[in-house]
Amino acid sequence: MLEFIDSQLSSWPLARANYQALGKTERRSFEIGDLRVGVQFNPARIVSTGARIDAVSLAARPCFLCSENRPPEQTPVDIVEGWQLLLNPYPIFPTHFTIASSVHRPQEGIPLDMVEMAEKLPGMTVFFNGRHAGASCPDHLHCQAVMTHELPLMCLIEERHKLLSSETSGMRVATAVDLGLDSPVGFVSVIVTPDMDGMRQLARIEETIGKKYIEEGLVNIFVWKDSVGILRIVGVPRKAHRPSSYGTGIGQYLVSPGSIDMAGVIITPRRDDFESLTIDDIRRIYSEVGI
Numbered sequence: 513m514l515e516f517i518d519s520q521l522s523s524w525p526l527a528r529a530n531y532q533a534l535g536k537t538e539r540r541s542f543e544i545g546d547l548r549v550g551v552q553f554n555p556a557r558i559v560s561t562g563a564r565i566d567a568v569s570l571a572a573r574p575c576f577l578c579s580e581n582r583p584p585e586q587t588p589v590d591i592v593e594g595w596q597l598l599l600n601p602y603p604i605f606p607t608h609f610t611i612a613s614s615v616h617r618p619q620e621g622i623p624l625d626m627v628e629m630a631e632k633l634p635g636m637t638v639f640f641n642g643r644h645a646g647a648s649c650p651d652h653l654h655c656q657a658v659m660t661h662e663l664p665l666m667c668l669i670e671e672r673h674k675l676l677s678s679e680t681s682g683m684r685v686a687t688a689v690d691l692g693l694d695s696p697v698g699f700v701s702v703i704v705t706p707d708m709d710g711m712r713q714l715a716r717i718e719e720t721i722g723k724k725y726i727e728e729g730l731v732n733i734f735v736w737k738d739s740v741g742i743l744r745i746v747g748v749p750r751k752a753h754r755p756s757s758y759g760t761g762i763g764q765y766l767v768s769p770g771s772i773d774m775a776g777v778i779i780t781p782r783r784d785d786f787e788s789l790t791i792d793d794i795r796r797i798y799s800e801v802g803i
């Protein structure tokens with residue numbers, strides 16, 4: 513994968529500039545309960561945070577995930593049948609992929625192929641933004657992948673939700689409350705032991721989280737193999753796509769939470785927002801968009 517990133521960066525000036533800029537991004541951090549939340553100043557992400565995602569705007573623009581509209585430099589890698597792994601030209605982390613469906617179809621349901629993607633991408637978390645939970649391209653089915661260690665929520669869950677030595681088989685489900693965590697983000701964590709069918713367990717997240725969240729696209733899903741090779745699935749149900757404070761006016765913030773924000777890294781494309789966000793603002797954002 514490093515070779516793939518290097519070759520993309522050497523032939524694609526826009527991506528190279530954005531990955532180089534990432535080295536200079538500023539970050540603040542806040543301890544909110546048990547979660548260490550980072551706030552990243554990332555001006556290039558305005559393309560996603562400020563994206564117009566109403567039906568009229570979507571219909572009026574060429575879909576940037578369809579192969580015919582992609583930049584000529586963006587080379588796909590066939591990772592799992594029916595999916596193409598692409599370097600995300602507007603990264604949040606030094607390794608940031610978009611995994612797009614080979615065909616143009618809407619961001620609906622949960623792609624069960626995320627399990628196979630996670631198996632192909634060791635050390636990485638594959639995640640999915642429901643169409644009303646951070647997806648900036650809700651008309652073309654896609655997932656993303658970043659290194660697991662970049663995501664505070666995944667690290668916290670690995671640390672606090674463990675299989676007991678007596679538990680050798682099965683699926684273990686726990687919420688933040690079950691784990692005794694003071695987390696500003698509500699979630700359901702599932703551990704799937706190697707003898708279980710990971711895709712079937714991912715399909716069952718609908719029952720665990722509640723069908724309405726999946727049907728309405730109000731969910732973020734994370735799938736990864738943890739440090740000891742056990743498959744993990746985390747679902748974050750959502751109340752809303754954007755907080756009431758979303759905007760560019762006085763007292764408003766350009767923060768549009770997707771999976772990465774819900775996993776503990778809030779992206780602010782504007783310097784004013786980056787500098788002025790307080791711990792109370794962050795708590796409020798999480799409580800307005802999460803459960």
Ligand SMILES: [Zn+2]
Nearest residue numbers: 575578616652
């Ligand atoms: Zn498309």
